[in-house]
Amino acid sequence: MIAEGGLAALWLAAAMSLLQLYLGAAAARASAEAIDLRPVCVVAVAQGTLAAIAFGLLILCFLRTDLSVALVAANSHSAKPWLYKFAGAWGNHEGSMLLWVTVMAVAGAAVALFERRLATRTLSATLAAQAAIGLGFYGFLLFASNPFNRLNPAPVEGNGLNPLLQDPGLAFHPPTLYFGYVGISIAFSFAVGALLTRDVGPVFARAMRPWVLAAWIFLTIGITAGSYWAYYELGWGGWWFWDPVENASLMPWLAATALLHSVTVLATRDGLRAWTIMLAVVAFSMSMIGTFLVRSGILTSVHAFAVDPRRGAFILGLLVIYIGGALTLYALRVSTVKEGSRFDLFSREGALVVNNLLLSVILGVVFVGTLYPLITEALGAKISVGPPYFNQAAGPVALLLAAIMGMGPLMRWRRDSVRALLNRYAVPILISAASLLLAVLFAPDAGVLPLVGLALAPGVAAASVAPMWKRNLRRTPLFTWGMVIAHLGVAVSLGGMAASTAFNKETLTALRPGQTTHVGPFEVRFESVAPVAGPNWTAMEARLTARRNGTGAPVALAPQSRMFSAPPTPTTEASIRTFIDGQLYTNVGESDEMGRWQIRLWWKPMVTLIWLGGALIAFGGVLSLLGRVLRERKAAGGRARAPGADAIPAGGEALA
Amino acid sequence: MKPKNQRLVLLVAAIVAVIGAVLLAMSGLRDRASFFYAPGDVAQKGLPLDRAVRIGGMVRPGSIVRHADGVTIDFVVTDDTPNVINVTYRGITPDLFREGSGVIAEGRFQPDGRFIATEILAKHDENYVPPVMRQARGQHETDTLR
Numbered sequence: 010m011i012a013e014g015g016l017a018a019l020w021l022a023a024a025m026s027l028l029q030l031y032l033g034a035a036a037a038r039a040s041a042e043a044i045d046l047r048p049v050c051v052v053a054v055a056q057g058t059l060a061a062i063a064f065g066l067l068i069l070c071f072l073r074t075d076l077s078v079a080l081v082a083a084n085s086h087s088a089k090p091w092l093y094k095f096a097g098a099w100g101n102h103e104g105s106m107l108l109w110v111t112v113m114a115v116a117g118a119a120v121a122l123f124e125r126r127l128a129t130r131t132l133s134a135t136l137a138a139q140a141a142i143g144l145g146f147y148g149f150l151l152f153a154s155n156p157f158n159r160l161n162p163a164p165v166e167g168n169g170l171n172p173l174l175q176d177p178g179l180a181f182h183p184p185t186l187y188f189g190y191v192g193i194s195i196a197f198s199f200a201v202g203a204l205l206t207r208d209v210g211p212v213f214a215r216a217m218r219p220w221v222l223a224a225w226i227f228l229t230i231g232i233t234a235g236s237y238w239a240y241y242e243l244g245w246g247g248w249w250f251w252d253p254v255e256n257a258s259l260m261p262w263l264a265a266t267a268l269l270h271s272v273t274v275l276a277t278r279d280g281l282r283a284w285t286i287m288l289a290v291v292a293f294s295m296s297m298i299g300t301f302l303v304r305s306g307i308l309t310s311v312h313a314f315a316v317d318p319r320r321g322a323f324i325l326g327l328l329v330i331y332i333g334g335a336l337t338l339y340a341l342r343v344s345t346v347k348e349g350s351r352f353d354l355f356s357r358e359g360a361l362v363v364n365n366l367l368l369s370v371i372l373g374v375v376f377v378g379t380l381y382p383l384i385t386e387a388l389g390a391k392i393s394v395g396p397p398y399f400n401q402a403a404g405p406v407a408l409l410l411a412a413i414m415g416m417g418p419l420m421r422w423r424r425d426s427v428r429a430l431l432n433r434y435a436v437p438i439l440i441s442a443a444s445l446l447l448a449v450l451f452a453p454d455a456g457v458l459p460l461v462g463l464a465l466a467p468g469v470a471a472a473s474v475a476p477m478w479k480r481n482l483r484r485t486p487l488f489t490w491g492m493v494i495a496h497l498g499v500a501v502s503l504g505g506m507a508a509s510t511a512f513n514k515e516t517l518t519a520l521r522p523g524q525t526t527h528v529g530p531f532e533v534r535f536e537s538v539a540p541v542a543g544p545n546w547t548a549m550e551a552r553l554t555a556r557r558n559g560t561g562a563p564v565a566l567a568p569q570s571r572m573f574s575a576p577p578t579p580t581t582e583a584s585i586r587t588f589i590d591g592q593l594y595t596n597v598g599e600s601d602e603m604g605r606w607q608i609r610l611w612w613k614p615m616v617t618l619i620w621l622g623g624a625l626i627a628f629g630g631v632l633s634l635l636g637r638v639l640r641e642r643k644a645a646g647g648r649a650r651a652p653g654a655d656a657i658p659a660g661g662e663a664l665a
Numbered sequence: 666m667k668p669k670n671q672r673l674v675l676l677v678a679a680i681v682a683v684i685g686a687v688l689l690a691m692s693g694l695r696d697r698a699s700f701f702y703a704p705g706d707v708a709q710k711g712l713p714l715d716r717a718v719r720i721g722g723m724v725r726p727g728s729i730v731r732h733a734d735g736v737t738i739d740f741v742v743t744d745d746t747p748n749v750i751n752v753t754y755r756g757i758t759p760d761l762f763r764e765g766s767g768v769i770a771e772g773r774f775q776p777d778g779r780f781i782a783t784e785i786l787a788k789h790d791e792n793y794v795p796p797v798m799r800q801a802r803g804q805h806e807t808d809t810l811r
Contacts, residue, residue: 281675283672284675284679351671352671354674362675362678366678366679366682367682369679369682369683369686370682370683370685370686370689371686372686373682373683373686373687373689373690374686374689374690374693377686377687377690377691377694378690378693378694381690381694381698382698390700391700391701392698392699392700392701393698393699393700393701393719393771394694394697394698394699395697395699395771397697397699397717398693398694398696398697398698401693401696401697402689402690402692402693406689517736517755517756517757518734518735518736519734519735519736570760578760578761579760579761580760581757581760596757598736598757598758599757599758601731601735603735605735607735607736607757609756609757
């Protein structure tokens with residue numbers, strides 16, 4: 010019954026989105042006085058609720074391990090810990106698409122509930138656009154990937170979940186990423202709504218900004234968490250693999266970051282109108298292309314569940330319709346978008362334009378590198394594009410971007426002078442020069458990119474906090490704090506990437522219990538091996554003791570080589586110990602006939618800064634969002650306390 | 666600057682950025698994309714010595730030899746052709762690497778034809794065959810049919 014309830018809720022939600030499309034489009038066409046937003050808002054909220062109910066019921070099926078549901082039987086197992094039964098609901102193709110649609114519907118409902126600044130006609134057009142996207146993906150779920158299909162007869166036991174996905178990280182990583190990924194759809198719908206009603210301006214930008222910011226925060230957290238998950242779970246000791254699936258989440262983030270900055274120009278200076286709309290379209294297009302890459306089955310990775318080629322064709326069709334439609338609308342309407350106010354190219358607006366252009370270049374490089382192998386494969390040549398390409402092509406641009414990021418907030422709006430900027434930028438430049446000197450001294454053969462990164466990071470960090478210099482910190486608005494902390498986070502993350510690459514130490518050896526080896530400043534003794542068992546796996550566990558410089562306090566490490574029972578899969582569980590200045594990372598491999606075990610050790614100095622930086626970026630985003638929302642609230646409260654303030658006609662305001 | 670000029674400048678900047686990105690990407694791809702070789706391809710096309718490549722095929726049963734250091738192995742990769750690739754790899758092999766199953770390795774060929782692998786790519790489950798492998802097999806099947 011639960012599965013049927015879920016399916017019914019899903020069909021109802023699809024019907025609601027059709028109704029929402031109709032009502033929204035009708036309201037957008039009505040004359041300004043006759044608009045009644047209530048019906049379309051009610052329908053949007055109903056659609057969000059129904060989708061959430063459908064998703065909740067799917068989770069219930071998984072928690073109860075209802076094996077008569079095909080999806081549960083294929084992906085779950087009664088002996089699985091409850092957390093993975095729960096998270097297993099989205100650890101598969103159908104479930105993750107249902108999560109996708111649910112997030113989309115819930116985001117639409119949130120817009121209907123909370124968005125009050127946007128002009129009513131634009132808002133109704135926005136809700137109509139959101140419903141139009143939702144409708145396509147409901148169709149995809151109901152006709153090509155129904156999560157509630159029954160199996161008759163029901164199997165005795167399920168297949169289990171891919172052990173790589175049996176990790177607490179999985180419970181949080183995909184939903185977070187999806188909130189960001191799909192949350193960008195709001196920006197897309199806003200852009201389409203504004204194009205339809207020709208309402209692109211600062212008011213529109215201020216209304217759109219919190220939504221973009223919220224999606225971007227989730228995306229940042231999701232990418233950071235995903236990077237850490239790959240680092241400790243895949244056991245290769247790397248934090249970014251330029252895997253197409255990672256790129257699929259990075260590309261919307263790059264576009265959303267650009268959008269976040271251009272929407273600020275639009276909101277505060279009324280510039281970059283057409284550009285901002287374009288970025289909103291591009292950002293969600295990247296989300297959909299990412300979904301296509303991950304969900305169509307043309308990529309093989311831990312994230313790719315689908316094998317049915319029809320699904321790929323279906324998503325590709327949706328992609329063409331939505332992106333093509335939005336671009337056509339853009340081409341038709343962009344000439345009616347008036348150009349915003351002017352600015353000097355050497356100004357904060359100018360710096361933000363450069364930020365946008367550099368982000369676009371990185372986006373282009375990642376995009377080409379991700380899609381190129383697919384295109385050549387279709388043409389018959391098998392090519393893989395990996396880290397050497399991405400690092401060399403995107404790395405220098407990213408470093409340049411980081412340098413300009415430090416400069417931007419120190420510049421004035423509209424017009425600035427080079428000399429004044431150099432004055433303000435003197436301290437960061439000196440810091441960078443000093444750290445370059447130190448880096449060259451201590452890591453002469455680290456490679457160009459890590460060296461430049463090491464040099465830039467401290468300078469950019471100093472430049473990032475410079476806007477706070479001589480300011481009354483108590484009176485500094487929360488969103489300025491947000492910007493400063495987010496920029497600082499970029500510098501911290503950059504420092505972590507550069508330092509862990511430049512100073513990384515690795516030891517690979519085969520040891521008998523009782524033998525000792527070294528990695529970086531650590532002396533590591535291999536104590537013993539022992540069999541251990543978990544709820545659905547058995548493992549050989551190596552026990553090691555590390556001492557810093559051979560004399561420090563003993564630190565225990567216990568990497569495992571695991572065998573999961575359902576499905577039968579071996580995995581490597583790394584053992585990681587965090588120190589104030591880095592992480593010690595170990596893996597255990599096979600044993601040989603001489604009783605030796607393969608042990609791999611890494612000393613990764615400052616590696617934790619990478620994710621700490623990511624967390625700071627997201628935290629900065631949260632502060633900024635809070636700051637904006639609180640200011641709105643205050644302004645709205647002020648208006649409410651002084652009724653009539655709004656009612657003063659334009660002429661009266663001029664008189665006052 | 667007049668608004669119209671400003672729009673023009675922004676447009677030109679955007680176009681330059683896009684073209685720059687594409688040029689950057691293309692030059693990077695020319696130098697750094699790695700091609701895939703099955704043992705049969707090596708015999709046909711010759712040794713690619715100038716760049717890192719990927720090889721793929723089956724690990725010949727009984728061919729894995731462990732060096733004295735305990736962490737370096739030699740093995741032989743075969744496909745449906747009589748050709749083979751001798752591979753040397755230093756590191757912990759992925760969980761599902763074993764004799765008689767498929768493998769993809771990244772690295773460089775030496776002038777003597779030996780392949781020094783820097784990385785052996787992990788597979789995700791027992792039944793998984795990399796798409797390139799499926800294709801490689803398919804291609805060689807058609808080759809033999811012809």
